[in-house]
Amino acid sequence: MNNQKNMMHTLPVEAYTSKKWFDLEQEHIFSKTWQFAGLIEDVENAGDYISVQAGLNNIFVVKGRDNRLRAFHNMCRHRGTQLLRAVGKGQKAITCPYHDWTYDLEGKLVSIPKKEEEFPDLCNKELHECGLNLHEASVDIFKGMLFVHPDKNAPNIMTFFGEVEPYLGPHIPEELIEYQKNKDEPFYAKEINANWKIVVENYIDQYHLAHLHEGTLNMYDHAKAEFGWAGPHYHFYEPLVPEYLADIKNASPFPLIDKMPENKMGAYVPWLFPNIGITESESAWNTFHAIPLAPDRTLVVIRSKTMNVSEWEYTKQYTKSMTSKVWKTIGNKGKYEGDASDPMASGDFMAEDVYACEQQQKSLSSPFFSVGAQAQKGEFAVSKFQSVVKEWIEKHRNDA
Amino acid sequence: MRNFYQLKILGIKKETEDSTSVAFDVPSELYETFNYKPGQYLTLKFSINGEEVRRSYSLCSSPVLEEPLRIGVKRVKDGLVSNHINDNLKAGDTVDVMPPDGRFFADVKKDSYKTYYLFSAGSGITPILSILKTVLLTEARSYVHMIYGNRSQDSIMFNTELNALQEHYSDRFILEHTLSRPKSNWSDLWKTSKEQSYRKGRVDTDAVKWFVNEYPPYAQNAQYYICGPGTMIENTKKALKSIDVPEDRIFIESFGGSASVDTTKAYENAKLTAHLNGETIQIAIPQGKTVLRTLIDAGKKPPYSCEGGVCSTCMCKLTSGKIHMNNNLALSDKEVEQGYILSCQSIPLTESIEIEYE
Numbered sequence: 001m002n003n004q005k006n007m008m009h010t011l012p013v014e015a016y017t018s019k020k021w022f023d024l025e026q027e028h029i030f031s032k033t034w035q036f037a038g039l040i041e042d043v044e045n046a047g048d049y050i051s052v053q054a055g056l057n058n059i060f061v062v063k064g065r066d067n068r069l070r071a072f073h074n075m076c077r078h079r080g081t082q083l084l085r086a087v088g089k090g091q092k093a094i095t096c097p098y099h100d101w102t103y104d105l106e107g108k109l110v111s112i113p114k115k116e117e118e119f120p121d122l123c124n125k126e127l128h129e130c131g132l133n134l135h136e137a138s139v140d141i142f143k144g145m146l147f148v149h150p151d152k153n154a155p156n157i158m159t160f161f162g163e164v165e166p167y168l169g170p171h172i173p174e175e176l177i178e179y180q181k182n183k184d185e186p187f188y189a190k191e192i193n194a195n196w197k198i199v200v201e202n203y204i205d206q207y208h209l210a211h212l213h214e215g216t217l218n219m220y221d222h223a224k225a226e227f228g229w230a231g232p233h234y235h236f237y238e239p240l241v242p243e244y245l246a247d248i249k250n251a252s253p254f255p256l257i258d259k260m261p262e263n264k265m266g267a268y269v270p271w272l273f274p275n276i277g278i279t280e281s282e283s284a285w286n287t288f289h290a291i292p293l294a295p296d297r298t299l300v301v302i303r304s305k306t307m308n309v310s311e312w313e314y315t316k317q318y319t320k321s322m323t324s325k326v327w328k329t330i331g332n333k334g335k336y337e338g339d340a341s342d343p344m345a346s347g348d349f350m351a352e353d354v355y356a357c358e359q360q361q362k363s364l365s366s367p368f369f370s371v372g373a374q375a376q377k378g379e380f381a382v383s384k385f386q387s388v389v390k391e392w393i394e395k396h397r398n399d400a
Numbered sequence: 401m402r403n404f405y406q407l408k409i410l411g412i413k414k415e416t417e418d419s420t421s422v423a424f425d426v427p428s429e430l431y432e433t434f435n436y437k438p439g440q441y442l443t444l445k446f447s448i449n450g451e452e453v454r455r456s457y458s459l460c461s462s463p464v465l466e467e468p469l470r471i472g473v474k475r476v477k478d479g480l481v482s483n484h485i486n487d488n489l490k491a492g493d494t495v496d497v498m499p500p501d502g503r504f505f506a507d508v509k510k511d512s513y514k515t516y517y518l519f520s521a522g523s524g525i526t527p528i529l530s531i532l533k534t535v536l537l538t539e540a541r542s543y544v545h546m547i548y549g550n551r552s553q554d555s556i557m558f559n560t561e562l563n564a565l566q567e568h569y570s571d572r573f574i575l576e577h578t579l580s581r582p583k584s585n586w587s588d589l590w591k592t593s594k595e596q597s598y599r600k601g602r603v604d605t606d607a608v609k610w611f612v613n614e615y616p617p618y619a620q621n622a623q624y625y626i627c628g629p630g631t632m633i634e635n636t637k638k639a640l641k642s643i644d645v646p647e648d649r650i651f652i653e654s655f656g657g658s659a660s661v662d663t664t665k666a667y668e669n670a671k672l673t674a675h676l677n678g679e680t681i682q683i684a685i686p687q688g689k690t691v692l693r694t695l696i697d698a699g700k701k702p703p704y705s706c707e708g709g710v711c712s713t714c715m716c717k718l719t720s721g722k723i724h725m726n727n728n729l730a731l732s733d734k735e736v737e738q739g740y741i742l743s744c745q746s747i748p749l750t751e752s753i754e755i756e757y758e
Binding site for chain 1: 471512513541555612613616617618619620621640643644646674727730
């Protein structure tokens with residue numbers, strides 16, 4: 001069989017296995033879109049910064065004393081050394097560790113050690129007029145999340161996300177607090193042995209919910225799911241099952257999100273192009289960041305936010321939830337019988353998804369692999385996503 | 401050369417005790433000529449007591465609303481033209497008007513996503529009101545954060561219009577009033593907190609810093625527009641620059657003078673006494689040289705590293721005389737108060753100065 005011609009739906013199978021496609025995506029997707037960089041509270045005070053890898057670019061975001069964020073390429077203009085490490089606080093200026101070239105928080109070069117002796121011919125103007133200021137990037141906020149774009153004249157973020165905004169949940173993430181099991185660590189981080197698109201396709205596949213997760217996500221009414229596309233983004237909503245809804249005030253594992261209207265209690269699960277999902281449920285608000293590491297490896301980082309109420313409220317809710325009859329019949333039950341270390345017996349829907357993604361990736365290199373059929377409604381999003389990826393690459397390849 | 405056109409006054413409205421707004425009837429054939437950007441002004445020509453006088457007044461109307469061109473005019477004490485307009489003009493009169501002009505305007509576009517910080521005081525509200533209305537109406541996603549300073553409740557121009565805008569656009573328009581001499585009445589006791597909410601004081605450094613901290617930008621493409629009387633503009637700009645707002649994001653209404661630059665002149669050949677490594681050095685500071693460079697050129701070895709006002713290696717204490725630092729990214733306000741200076745950035749302002757490296 002000729003693997004080259006074998007198609008997933010819209011994309012060839014090699015898009016999920018080859019270095020060539022990985023590089024194409026890094027260049028034309030992840031280096032030409034608004035990229036998730038964290039939550040707004042990550043850069044809270046003047047001088048605080050974070051740096052993130054966004055496709056081929058490493059970009060840092062720093063907050064000025066005017067409370068405005070600035071973004072720059074994390075690269076000294078002297079010899080390219082990365083200036084800042086992952087996170088930090090209270091900077092007044094940015095000094096390269098290599099030769100102490102120093103920039104102010106506007107990215108302007110303000111000092112070169114021994115300039116007169118070592119660089120007499122560099123430029124006879126002020127240092128910041130020598131064309132050696134940091135390369136500017138863009139940063140903006142969407143729904144409590146920080147996004148960076150490598151282009152200083154990036155298309156504005158609301159033009160990019162505007163179409164999908166009306167389909168998002170009523171949650172106000174800025175008012176919620178981060179839920180961490182361990183301090184300064186995200187709620188969940190795991191390297192998955194699958195291409196990032198396999199992970200996305202799993203996230204946006206409505207058809208699998210009632211099957212892979214028959215015992216874990218059955219508190220949601222999959223038959224009543226509403227989903228579709230807005231621009232390059234996917235949106236999804238499904239209500240709670242009546243049984244859970246009836247006892248929601250007790251059964252909810254965490255205090256209920258106060259912005260949820262009683263008549264639309266459920267889960268909003270959009271996917272924002274290219275690689276950030278949000279899971280907005282009745283009791284939590286999560287970001288789901290899929291970071292491609294290699295053609296067959298993806299890092300998934302989930303950050304979780306819940307209601308900003310006292311520890312006591314959480315304790316009370318936990319006790320009520322534990323004793324609710326709802327959980328005796330739904331949720332928490334693995335598809336297979338067996339030890340909890342088996343993802344399919346764990347009763348953990350994340351473990352089930354990871355398992356399914358990795359099992360699918362394993363088959364992609366088989367000469368016998370092909371996609372047999374596509375569920376016209378429940379898997380429509382899968383091929384739609386592939387066409388968005390394809391179109392984005394084609395468009396930006398031609399622009400270059 | 402721009403010409404004057406005779407425009408008929410549509411109406412005159414008293415805005416406060418000492419201000420009015422004047423609306424003009426622009427004939428359809430002059431629509432194009434009198435098109436304007438929010439923030440621009442009209443120049444009016446009068447002949448008063450046989451003398452030709454011209455004055456410019458900012459438009460407070462918005463070019464995107466179906467409303468006539470309107471300017472706001474506040475009485476200036478002994479002002480020839482402002483009092484003439486307030487006292488004598490009436491609907492139906494014609495006035496010589498030059499088409500709109502001015503470099504102070506907002507570039508408002510439907511798809512823009514910005515945070516506009518508007519700082520105004522007194523009659524400085526006129527161009528700011530035009531920008532405010534135009535942004536809110538045109539840019540459906542942008543935010544406006546506005547602080548407006550006045551003497552008292554009674555001197556707030558366009559108060560009704562501002563309240564209506566605040567009500568209508570409450571999700572993305574923040575308005576704070578600051579009053580230097582607020583009137584208090586017994587009846588205030590019955591007012592809701594919203595009705596009487598204002599800050600006390602002027603639009604000064606404290607107010608500006610408080611405002612920017614209280615209302616940080618959500619849309620990160622922030623711009624800062626300032627218009628007001630006297631020193632309010634320069635003070636607001638200084639306050640913004642002191643918290644690192646980039647110059648190219650600040651827009652000020654200025655009918656003539658340009659913004660001041662750092663033109664501080666050093667005292668020529670000032671005498672420097674420096675205590676360094678147990679040695680006392682006495683030397684003249686040549687024009688254009690910093691304290692640090694003077695010492696280095698004389699073969700001395702003062703501590704230094706970046707020479708950019710950043711690292712603070714060259715820090716020393718000024719024990720007599722005065723200096724000016726061109727740039728200070730290293731010392732805190734407290735250290736400066738204690739007399740510490742960055743010798744690489746210091747130029748002398750007095751005949752002699754004395755410093756000590758610790």
